[in-house]
Every structure is written in C-alpha cells, then in structure tokens.
Amino acid sequence: MANTKSIISALFDDDDVLLKSIKSIREKGHKIREVYTPFPVHGLDHELGLERTRMAITAFIYGVLGLGVAMTLTYYTMIYDWPQNIGGKPSMTWWKNMPAFVPVLFEMTVFFAAHLMVWTYFVRNDMYPGRKAMNPDPRTTDDMFMMEIECSGDEELLRNLLKEVGAVEINLVSKADEAEALAEA
Amino acid sequence: MYQFPAKLKTISYALIGIGLAALLYGFFAGGADAGHGHGHDNRPWASLLINNFFFLGISLGALFFLAVQYAANVGWSAGILRILEGITSFLPVAGGIMLVIVLASMFHLNHLYHWTAEGIMDPESEHFDSIIHGKKAFLNPLFFILRSVIYIIGWAYAAIVLRKLSLQGDRGTDLTWYNKSIKTSAIFLVFFAVTSSMAAWDWIMSIDTHWFSTLFGWYVFAGIFVSSVTTTALIAIHLKNKGHLPWLNDSHIHDLGKFMFAFSIFWTYLWFSQFMLIWYSNIPEEVTYYMPRFGEFKGLFITMLVMNFIFPLLILMSRDSKRNFGFLSFMGAVMIVGHWLNVYIMVTPGTVGLDWSIGFVEIGTFLGYVGLFIWVVFKRLAAVPLLIQHHPMNKESEHFHI
Amino acid sequence: MHYESPVREPLITGDKSYHDITVDVAKPIETNAPRSWWIAFSVSLIAFLWGIGCILYTIGEGIGVWGLNRTVNWAWDITNFVWWVGIGHAGTLISAVLLLFRQKWRMSINRSAEAMTIFAVVQAALFPGIHMGRIWLAYFVFPIPNQFGSLWVNFNSPLLWDVFAISTYFSVSLVFWYVGLIPDFAMLRDRAIKPIQKHIYGILSFGWGGKAKHWQRFEEVSLVLAGLATPLVLSVHTIVSMDFATSVIPGWHTTIFPPYFVAGAIFSGFAMVQTLLLIMRKMFKMEAYITIQHIEMMNIIIMVTGSIVGIAYITELFMAWYSGVEYEQYAFLNRATGPYWWAYWSMMICNVFSPQLMWFKKLRTSIMFTFIISIVVNIGMWFERFVIIVTSLHRDYLPSSWTMFSPSFVDIGIFIGTIGFFFVLFLLYARSFPVIAQAELKTILKSSGENYKKLQDQNHGEH
Incomplete structure (x- = not known):
C-alpha cells in the first residue's frame, strides 16, 4: 500500500452528473471505492465496471x-x-x-x-436485522449521491477535478494510515 | 427501402411447387389403392387443414399482437410493427383457403368433421347419434359456414383497416391515424376474444364431436400466439442480419425472446390444466380425447411436449441465449415444428385416425405453406418502408435498453 | 437516458424533486394521524373484535354453529376463503407481472398493493384453519409422519396442494415485499429524529446503505423474484380452482376453471386495490403520485379482466349445453333460473355488465364512479364464489336431499370480522410503513415527472 493514499468523499445532487463524472475520474487513474445512491441508478454498475451479479x-x-x-x-x-x-x-x-x-x-x-x-x-x-447503517452520510438515502475515491497522488488536483465534474461537497474521509487500517479491517 | 430478394423469391416458388406436388400426390396418387376407409381418404384434406390452420393462426396471432401494441400504448415495439403487418397480410390468403376447406367439408367432399356424416342427425338412420343430434342447433352446415365467414371477414377487415391507418403514419406527424388505430385495435380485441375461441371450437374441437372442453379455445389461442411471436422473431432476426433494421438493437430481439419463453410456459400451463383435470376426474365422455393421444400417438405427443415446453424452458431461460441470434433462431425453428405437431395431434386422431403417418403429404404441404407464406409476407414487407415513419413511439423504441 | 414519448401523460404531477418524494412519503409516518384515520381504525377494530368473538365461539362449540348442512357442506367459509385469496392476487400481479412488462405506473401503487395482498392472504388462511374444527390439529396438513406410524399426507389431494400453494405464495410475497421495503426503511431511519423510531427503522432496514453493488444485486433479485412470482401467482388461484375442478360435480368440474379463476382473482384484486388507494390517496393527500392516470389504468385492467371473466361465464354456459350431459345442463340451468337466480344475476350484473361502463373515458376517470364500481365488483366476485360453491351443491344427484343454505350469525360475524381485521392491518401499515416505493419511484422521476417532461418537450421542440 502506497502511503500517499487517502480517501475523499464527493457528494453529487444529480444522478446524471454523477454518471458522467465517473468516467473522467476513472480516466485520471483514481480508484472509486464505493458509490452510495438513494435509488438504483441505471447504468451505474456498468460505468463502475462492476461484474454481473450471479x-x-x-x-x-x-x-x-x-x-x-x-x-x-x-x-x-x-x-x-x-x-x-x-x-x-x-x-x-x-x-x-x-x-x-x-x-x-x-x-x-x-x-x-x-x-x-x-x-x-x-x-x-452483509445485511441483518439491527446492523449499523452502511452509508456514511444519511443524505444518501434521500436525494444525495456519494462517491468515495481513493486518492493516489495530489489530493488538491482530485478536489479540483471533482469540483469541475459537478460535485457539490467534497470531504476528506481519512488520511493515508487510517485508510490502510480500514482496508486491513 | 427493402427489396424482396430474388433468391428468396426463387426459394419460395420452389417450396410452393413442392407443396402443390404433395397435395396432388395426396389427392390422386395416394388414394389409388382402394379398400381404405375415411381416414385414408381424409389424409390430404387433414394435411391441408393442419397446415392452413397453423399458418392462419400465425397471421391471426400477429394481428392480435399488433392490436395489443396499439391498445396498450406499447413503446418498445414501434420498430417491429411493420413486420407484424406483413405477417397479417397472410390472413386473407389462409382465410380464403379455410373457407374452401369448410365448404368442401360441408358438401361432403371429405369427412373431416364426423358430425357431417350421413344420417348421423337422422333418428331414422342406423348411423343416428343422439349426442351429436343434441348439438344440431350449433353444428349444422349453414350456421357453420356462416360463422366461418364472419370470423374470416371480421379478422381480415381489421387487418386491412390497421394497415391503411399505419400507411398514413408514413405521411406526416399528424397523430389522428395513431388514435384511430388504438380504437380499431380495442374493438378488434373484443371481436377476437369471442371469435378466436369459437373458431377453435368449430374448426378443431368439433372434429372430435362428442368431446368438449371449456378451456379448448384459450388453449388453441396460446399455441397460436407462441407460433406467431416466434415467427415474428425469426423474420426480425433475418432482416436484422441482412442489415435492414438498424433501429432494432439486441434488447428488442431479447424482448421477443422473452415473449417466446413466457408464452411457451403459458401454453404449457393451459395444456396441463386441461389434461390434468381430465386425467384426474377420469370421466368417460372427456377422457376419450386423451386415449388415442396417449395410445398410438404417444411418441409424437410426448415429443411435441418436449419441444414446446422443456426446450424453451431450459434454453430460453438464460439472458444470453435470448440475445444470441443464432440460438434464438434455432429455438424458433424447434418451436415452430413443435406447435405444428401440436396442431397435427389435435386434428389427426379424429380425422385420419389409425391410418396416420407423417410423410411426403404432410411435410410437403407444410413446405408449400412456408413458401406461400414467405412469398405473401415478404412482398408486403417490400411494399413500404420497414418503419412507420412518424410513429410517436419511434424515438422511445430506439432508446429501448434492457 | 430518460427519454419517454411525448404522447405519454406524466405519472408524477407537480414540480417534484427527489427530496420532495422523500418528504411526501415520510409524512404520514412523521405526522399525527388525521381524524378520518382514527374513525376508520375504530370501526375496523370493532368489526375485528366481533369476528374474534365469533371465531372463538366456533372453536368452542364446533362448526355446527355455522349454517352448513349435509347437502351444502361447503358454503360461506370456502366462499370467503376463495374471495380473500382472489383479492390477494393483485399485489403480486402489480409488482411482478407489471414489472416484467415494464409498466412504470406500477411504481407508486405496488407497495400498497403488495401489503394488501399479504393482509388478504392472512384472512384467507384463517378459513381452512377454523373449518378444521379442531384447529389445534392443524399441523396434520404438513408432511410429517404422525403418531399412527408413517401415514402421510395425501399428495393426490388438491387440498394439500393448497397448503403448499398458499404457504409458498404468502411467504414469497412477504419476502418480495420486504426486499423492496428495505431501502425505504433505510430512508426513514436516516430521517428519523426520535430515537425510538430511529432504532426501530434501524433494525428493520438491515443496515442498508445503497452501495452500487447492493443496488445491482437488488435489481437482479427483484427481477428474479418477479419472474418467480408471476407463475406463482397464476399457480395459486389455479390450485384453488382445482379444489373444485378435480371433482366430478357438475358446475365444478370444468377445464376452464384455472385461467378463469386467475382472471377473476386479478379482477377482484384490482378492485380492492382501487378501493384502498382511493381512500389512502384522500387520507394522506397523495394526489401527485396516484394520479387520475393511475386510476384509469387500473380501471382498464378491471374492464379487461371483467370481460375475460364474462367470456368464461358464457363459455361455461355454452359448453354445458353443447356437452349433451344432462347433469351439466341442469347445473347451469339451475344456477340461472333456480332458487338462487338472484345470486347468479347479481354476479352477472356486477362482474360482467358494470365493468363495461369503463369503456367511457369520462366514467373511468371519475373518482366517485371508480370507487363505487370497485365495491360493486367485489360484491360481484363474492357472489361468483357463492354461486359456484352453493348452487352446484344444493341440488345434487338425490332430489330427496335437495336443500337451501342460510348462513348463521356466526358465518356473517366471521366474514365481517375478517373485513375488520384486513382494514386494521392496512390502516396500521399506512401509518408506519412507506406507502409508496420511494426509491423505485425516484428512478422514473426524470422520465415521467411532469416538470421533467415539460423540459424534455421544450428541448425537443428547439432542435
């Protein structure tokens, strides 16, 4: 694990903007760790490159x-x-x-x-009665779309890119070492 | 614009030739050796009835499917409507031949319908059958002919009206034709709901005159519908492969595949409902129907079930097989033969009986009908653009993706 | 791409955003109940309690307290059973069959329709249970070896098929419903302010977070469940019809029964959905989501299935004559002109003639008219089952045992009780569950919302 990695979360308020942004973020070599959406966005799995479910x-x-x-x-x-x-x-x-x-x-x-x-x-x-909510931000079950990105390289550049593609809110979730601990857990 | 390929035309002529030869052989050469009963004499007529009913069913089913597209405001199918219209153009042809068969039966040129037999309705005669006599109000030649005429004229009329309206859709963006099509379709569907069952009682069920089943009409309808959806898919795949349908994508074909799958199951459901209830209750007047079908016809009967149920169930269940054109065409061919066998087994025990076999007469007539069908349908397809130019659902259909 | 043809009417009216949908769906849960809710709940509860009393009386005294006699040994109990099972078909039909046919309008009504299904099946399951007389021996219906050795249940019996069909149907519908509910429970959990609410919805939502992979699985699971539920919903009423059709009783044994019962079930189920939704729409002001178009669509389905049922009635009549079997002929003649002629003609008028009025656009878009017809249809469908069951039995092969059936107050009380129980469950549901599948509804906002459609038409006009 490179120790430059940290995790950035970006919030979007529109599903089409979210879908379009994925491509440019992935092209820049950033790994999208997770996307949380309030409803099934058509074509999201395809954009993220998820395998077909069995x-x-x-x-x-x-x-x-x-x-x-x-x-x-x-x-x-x-x-x-x-x-x-x-x-x-x-x-x-x-x-x-x-x-x-x-x-x-x-x-x-x-x-x-x-x-x-x-x-x-x-x-x-990994769902069962009483499990702790998996979404980090409660707004993602309402009308917000959240993306968690593993930042490799310059954090500032990524922030600018996210702003450019239409993110309305950008937060740092964890620093490099925390991220590592998270990945190990 | 689509042109009827010369090669296909030649093939269709050749097939028609085979069909005519088979019928001529059946009528003249086959009947040469004497000493056979009605069953033997009926064979070419039965073959004609089986094939004609099968192809009439395909075009009628397509008309039903077309009407449903309008009545239910369906969006995805806008790109295949012209194919459906093409198939319905066979309706007047098969309808006309059906009337010939009906008239021939009523004027004793054949003995397809047991209830037309000599003296069967006459209490004085030794052939008198009191049960059949009880059905006289319904099963008498005049009423029978009249009903057949009404069905065929009604269906053909609806097909012609829908075609005329759809041609207006090529001209401008005015949607009057579309709204009129919806109304026409709704009225046709009501007419169809009644007549499709009645036609099945008349033309098929009355062959086994004693027997009766309330489900029979719907069961026949399900078979018709599967055959015509399959035919539609086969034609769509053919035209798509030749590059004539750029507005269709995999999802459209996939959807047709789903219809083939779902209605195969539906057909099986109705088959099972009818069979199981009769098997379970074991009442003599009903169970007679299944005695020959599980007797001398058993092998054919089971084969037919496997082709129409097990095959589609196992093969068309997966998403990939419905998107693979080659696979789907193969399944389509199996199902067409399967449903042809279904019609064969509905007609044959009561008309040909123990003299049955599937030989040159049956297969040749079938090929002849395939040829005639191709000739009529593709000529119609080549007449106008393959897409209704200003159909309000065109764009929605183009964006269709599953 | 959210394209939809301009000839389609919007399915969500008003200027709604994603957030508005969230707020509107959560509102009935987060605010106090309107007075009309309390009135409806009290009435239903009283009816339910009365029904419990009658059931306890039946269990205590035995089923002799019902109006059954030796000739008519199935009557109100089975009528009610079939009626409730039938009503319980629309929910799964809306959520499964309409999902497979990609009917977007199902999305704002499927949740409540499924809830209705489950509550209706609960009522239905009551009747065979109490009809056993000794309900504490109900475990006999399961395939377990009993105390007499290995004497098994009879797999040749349609009544046993019913046990399998109803329990599969009930449990699969429940699971289907719950899978869909989870994301909406998560929405309520994330909005909840009171800790108790947050805790309860937290437990119910199974930790749902809306991850991309989870949504992908969610969609596939929904689709497969729909694919399984579609033949299942057909099979259930088919098997119910086989309770009658496998017999050799004229009027019961006829091959059209399976699909005809299914059509009738859809017919009555949609009528009940219509009744409930019109009440709910008014009570919780859901007009933007349950639009006139939704009501019209359901009316059309009611009209179509009503016509199918009508054709089946006529087919039965015709075949009875055509068969040449005198017992068949008499059974149907007796239905239409015998002492129960009033039941037969009530059925005909309610089920065959009244839905035909839906051909008129003015009538099928009228809310008052729809409400009346929805109740008329359910009365008619109750009579249909009564006609099939009682008129086929009351004049059997032995004229000396011909008799009539009259219900006792217990028969009537239990029936009313189940209606009360049904509404108690539904009203509780409406106050505590997300009554509209909001996550799914959000997916069609951009293609079928009024504001977005206007925008789309404008853009379309520009180039």
Missing part, C-alpha cells in the same frame, strides 16, 4: 434443489413408504402418478428458489 444463477440452483426435494418427498411418501389407492390414481410408479404431484413440485421449486436466493442476497450484502 444472484439469478443461485436462484436456478436452489430451484433445482427444491424440485429434487419435492420429487423425493412425493416418491418416498406416496409410492415407496405407504402406497395407497386414492381415487383410482395409479400409485405403482412415480411417473404414472406424477400429474397429481406437479402442483407440489412447482410450489417447492419456487419456495426454495425464492427464499434461498433472498438469504444469499442478505449474506452477500
């Missing part, structure tokens, strides 16, 4: 798991453990009885996919 893939896997559990459950209870003649439905093989199981298969698939994906979402976001 939430949907996890949902698919959980769904397959749910389907498997449901198949096992219906097979074990209705065909293997205690087969019965119910309304003349064929209980000899699972396949023959399957049309009657489809609703349960479907519901279990959705149940697993939805709930486990949301749990994954909470875990990945």
Whole structure:
C-alpha cells in the first residue's frame, strides 16, 4: 500500500452528473471505492465496471434443489413408504402418478428458489436485522449521491477535478494510515 | 427501402411447387389403392387443414399482437410493427383457403368433421347419434359456414383497416391515424376474444364431436400466439442480419425472446390444466380425447411436449441465449415444428385416425405453406418502408435498453 | 437516458424533486394521524373484535354453529376463503407481472398493493384453519409422519396442494415485499429524529446503505423474484380452482376453471386495490403520485379482466349445453333460473355488465364512479364464489336431499370480522410503513415527472 493514499468523499445532487463524472475520474487513474445512491441508478454498475451479479444463477440452483426435494418427498411418501389407492390414481410408479404431484413440485421449486436466493442476497450484502447503517452520510438515502475515491497522488488536483465534474461537497474521509487500517479491517 | 430478394423469391416458388406436388400426390396418387376407409381418404384434406390452420393462426396471432401494441400504448415495439403487418397480410390468403376447406367439408367432399356424416342427425338412420343430434342447433352446415365467414371477414377487415391507418403514419406527424388505430385495435380485441375461441371450437374441437372442453379455445389461442411471436422473431432476426433494421438493437430481439419463453410456459400451463383435470376426474365422455393421444400417438405427443415446453424452458431461460441470434433462431425453428405437431395431434386422431403417418403429404404441404407464406409476407414487407415513419413511439423504441 | 414519448401523460404531477418524494412519503409516518384515520381504525377494530368473538365461539362449540348442512357442506367459509385469496392476487400481479412488462405506473401503487395482498392472504388462511374444527390439529396438513406410524399426507389431494400453494405464495410475497421495503426503511431511519423510531427503522432496514453493488444485486433479485412470482401467482388461484375442478360435480368440474379463476382473482384484486388507494390517496393527500392516470389504468385492467371473466361465464354456459350431459345442463340451468337466480344475476350484473361502463373515458376517470364500481365488483366476485360453491351443491344427484343454505350469525360475524381485521392491518401499515416505493419511484422521476417532461418537450421542440 502506497502511503500517499487517502480517501475523499464527493457528494453529487444529480444522478446524471454523477454518471458522467465517473468516467473522467476513472480516466485520471483514481480508484472509486464505493458509490452510495438513494435509488438504483441505471447504468451505474456498468460505468463502475462492476461484474454481473450471479444472484439469478443461485436462484436456478436452489430451484433445482427444491424440485429434487419435492420429487423425493412425493416418491418416498406416496409410492415407496405407504402406497395407497386414492381415487383410482395409479400409485405403482412415480411417473404414472406424477400429474397429481406437479402442483407440489412447482410450489417447492419456487419456495426454495425464492427464499434461498433472498438469504444469499442478505449474506452477500452483509445485511441483518439491527446492523449499523452502511452509508456514511444519511443524505444518501434521500436525494444525495456519494462517491468515495481513493486518492493516489495530489489530493488538491482530485478536489479540483471533482469540483469541475459537478460535485457539490467534497470531504476528506481519512488520511493515508487510517485508510490502510480500514482496508486491513 | 427493402427489396424482396430474388433468391428468396426463387426459394419460395420452389417450396410452393413442392407443396402443390404433395397435395396432388395426396389427392390422386395416394388414394389409388382402394379398400381404405375415411381416414385414408381424409389424409390430404387433414394435411391441408393442419397446415392452413397453423399458418392462419400465425397471421391471426400477429394481428392480435399488433392490436395489443396499439391498445396498450406499447413503446418498445414501434420498430417491429411493420413486420407484424406483413405477417397479417397472410390472413386473407389462409382465410380464403379455410373457407374452401369448410365448404368442401360441408358438401361432403371429405369427412373431416364426423358430425357431417350421413344420417348421423337422422333418428331414422342406423348411423343416428343422439349426442351429436343434441348439438344440431350449433353444428349444422349453414350456421357453420356462416360463422366461418364472419370470423374470416371480421379478422381480415381489421387487418386491412390497421394497415391503411399505419400507411398514413408514413405521411406526416399528424397523430389522428395513431388514435384511430388504438380504437380499431380495442374493438378488434373484443371481436377476437369471442371469435378466436369459437373458431377453435368449430374448426378443431368439433372434429372430435362428442368431446368438449371449456378451456379448448384459450388453449388453441396460446399455441397460436407462441407460433406467431416466434415467427415474428425469426423474420426480425433475418432482416436484422441482412442489415435492414438498424433501429432494432439486441434488447428488442431479447424482448421477443422473452415473449417466446413466457408464452411457451403459458401454453404449457393451459395444456396441463386441461389434461390434468381430465386425467384426474377420469370421466368417460372427456377422457376419450386423451386415449388415442396417449395410445398410438404417444411418441409424437410426448415429443411435441418436449419441444414446446422443456426446450424453451431450459434454453430460453438464460439472458444470453435470448440475445444470441443464432440460438434464438434455432429455438424458433424447434418451436415452430413443435406447435405444428401440436396442431397435427389435435386434428389427426379424429380425422385420419389409425391410418396416420407423417410423410411426403404432410411435410410437403407444410413446405408449400412456408413458401406461400414467405412469398405473401415478404412482398408486403417490400411494399413500404420497414418503419412507420412518424410513429410517436419511434424515438422511445430506439432508446429501448434492457 | 430518460427519454419517454411525448404522447405519454406524466405519472408524477407537480414540480417534484427527489427530496420532495422523500418528504411526501415520510409524512404520514412523521405526522399525527388525521381524524378520518382514527374513525376508520375504530370501526375496523370493532368489526375485528366481533369476528374474534365469533371465531372463538366456533372453536368452542364446533362448526355446527355455522349454517352448513349435509347437502351444502361447503358454503360461506370456502366462499370467503376463495374471495380473500382472489383479492390477494393483485399485489403480486402489480409488482411482478407489471414489472416484467415494464409498466412504470406500477411504481407508486405496488407497495400498497403488495401489503394488501399479504393482509388478504392472512384472512384467507384463517378459513381452512377454523373449518378444521379442531384447529389445534392443524399441523396434520404438513408432511410429517404422525403418531399412527408413517401415514402421510395425501399428495393426490388438491387440498394439500393448497397448503403448499398458499404457504409458498404468502411467504414469497412477504419476502418480495420486504426486499423492496428495505431501502425505504433505510430512508426513514436516516430521517428519523426520535430515537425510538430511529432504532426501530434501524433494525428493520438491515443496515442498508445503497452501495452500487447492493443496488445491482437488488435489481437482479427483484427481477428474479418477479419472474418467480408471476407463475406463482397464476399457480395459486389455479390450485384453488382445482379444489373444485378435480371433482366430478357438475358446475365444478370444468377445464376452464384455472385461467378463469386467475382472471377473476386479478379482477377482484384490482378492485380492492382501487378501493384502498382511493381512500389512502384522500387520507394522506397523495394526489401527485396516484394520479387520475393511475386510476384509469387500473380501471382498464378491471374492464379487461371483467370481460375475460364474462367470456368464461358464457363459455361455461355454452359448453354445458353443447356437452349433451344432462347433469351439466341442469347445473347451469339451475344456477340461472333456480332458487338462487338472484345470486347468479347479481354476479352477472356486477362482474360482467358494470365493468363495461369503463369503456367511457369520462366514467373511468371519475373518482366517485371508480370507487363505487370497485365495491360493486367485489360484491360481484363474492357472489361468483357463492354461486359456484352453493348452487352446484344444493341440488345434487338425490332430489330427496335437495336443500337451501342460510348462513348463521356466526358465518356473517366471521366474514365481517375478517373485513375488520384486513382494514386494521392496512390502516396500521399506512401509518408506519412507506406507502409508496420511494426509491423505485425516484428512478422514473426524470422520465415521467411532469416538470421533467415539460423540459424534455421544450428541448425537443428547439432542435
């Protein structure tokens, strides 16, 4: 870690200004550490170069798991453990009885996919009831957009650049050594 | 302006030639060996009905989709409306042939509809069927022909009116045509809601005359809609690949892919609802319908389900596959064949029965229809610009991004 | 790019900024309740308490205190159950299906519609519970081996499918709703001045901070949940309809039931959303966000789904005749002209004819008219379920056991109680939750806000 690094936070009051500024800041070689916005800004993840999230893939896997559990459950209870003649439905093989199981298969698939994906979402976001608020400035849930930038090089230059691209408020969050401690934690 | 490519035209002529040959073969050469029953004689007629209904459905579904775009103020689709209009131009053609089939059936040139059989409504006759006799108020030749005429004229009229209005959209920025299109579409949708079900009862369900299902009309509609969205996507991809649709981006094609995916599931939902309720209750008068379909047609029936449900479900679920034109075209082709098989299985057990097979007659007729469809639709596409010049949603559609 | 065609009406009226949206959404929570709220709450609470009394009486005495008899062994209880489940469909439909169709107008109404869904499903779930008679044995519905050995629940039974469907639907709707609520709770937390409020909203908001990566995940999770909830919402009423349609009873066994029940559910659900939103809009002065256009859109959906339901009614009638099955034919003849003709025709008038008035723009943009129709539709949908359930049962295959059904005061009391309970929950929600999904709404301000649209049109005109 270079010890010239310090963290600057810049506040914007408009999402379009924010989006445009990202490009010029990144071009100057500054690393944008985090952006806090009050609502999902369309195209922000693309500008920041974030990777595509894999939430949907996890949902698919959980769904397959749910389907498997449901198949096992219906097979074990209705065909293997205690087969019965119910309304003349064929209980000899699972396949023959399957049309009657489809609703349960479907519901279990959705149940697993939805709930486990949301749990994954909470875990990945490190969110849980009573967690301390992650945004450093309460205005970022209202109408302000905050960017945290790791400044490498001249701090004054960065400040000027931020002013130029439309930041309405610029603060120093932490000095170099603090930043390092933060990064280690 | 788009020109109908000479190569495509040649292909379409060749396909039409194959189709005519297949039909001629079916009618004359195939019927040569005597000693077969109605089923055998019906085969070319059934093939004609299957293919004609399938392509009529595609153009009708496109008309429905077009009307929904107007009625619901849809923005993203402005760039594909001309393609939909092109597809609807096949409606009068298929409608005309449908009337020929209907008239031929009513005048006993074939035995597609069991209820037209000799003496079946006559209490004196040995062929008398009291259940079918009970349906006489609805299933009689005069009323049947009249209904068919009403459906086809109504649909064709709506297609023509919408086309005329859209041509005004090329001329100036005045939006009267747009507002009129919204009204026309709303009225058409009401007409369609009633007639699409009734047409399915008439032309398809009455083949298995004893059988009845309240869901049948909606089930047929879902199949029609999937086929026509798929056709739209295929044509859009073709034109886009040739560079004729610069205003369409990946997101538009992606959206069509989503429609293919979603309505495949919807179709399956209706298929399952109808099948499962009949399977579960196991009432003789209803379950007869599924006996041959899970009997001698089982292999075909299951294949059809796999093509129309499992394939789209697994393949079109991912975002990337809907944005890959090659992939989507392949899926489109699978689904077109799948839904053709669906129509085949709806028609064949009640008309051809045990004499069924999918041979030159069926496949040739299908190819002939593909040729005719391409010829009619692309001629229409080449007639005017591929974008309605002053559609109020054009700019919104251009900026469409998902 | 926030471009939107000029032919579209603004969805947020007035000169609103991001901050204004925050303030307007937080206002009902941060200020004292208006008098109208207290009046509505008291009335609902009394109805709820009366309902609790009737439920306790039922549990104590057994379901003999209801009006059921040997022929009509399902009546008000199941009618109410289906009615409430149906109402509980609009919320997920608005938040999921309309999200997939990218309907921006859903954003200022989805939160309350989802809340309504959850509260309606709570009411619905009550009925099968108390209908068991011995509610303390309710755990029998779950697939657990019981004390008689491994005798399992019956997966062939649509009633068991219902257990799975309703519990999945309820829990997934709840989660979907909550995921969307978290950023808005964070907004309330960051604005709160009173420490108690700050603490509570702090717990509820799970530490949300609006990080870019989190928003990215948020959007994908919302989209996947919408994709899952769309078939789910269809499946729930489908399975409810299968409670009837898998049987062999004329009037119940018909293949159109699944999609037709779903259309009916959307129809009644939208009507209830309309009723609630019109009250909320007035009570909390939300006119800038729930505009006449929103009301008009919902009216159009009510009209369309009402027409679909109408077509299904006519299809059923026609097929009953066409089938040639005399029992089918009689079941429908009896519905329309038998002793319950008044229920049938109330249903027809409320559900099929009244929504057709929405073809007139003047009527569908009138608030008073909309309010009346929204209530008429819900009355009609209650009658629909009553007609399906009771008229199919009361004259069965044995004419000697033909009979009529009349509800006891307990039947009526429980029904009124659930309406009270529903409104108690909704009114509490309206005072403590962000009633508009403000974070999402902010995303459309620049494309669909009145002031921004004007600006855009001006710029467009200049070049």
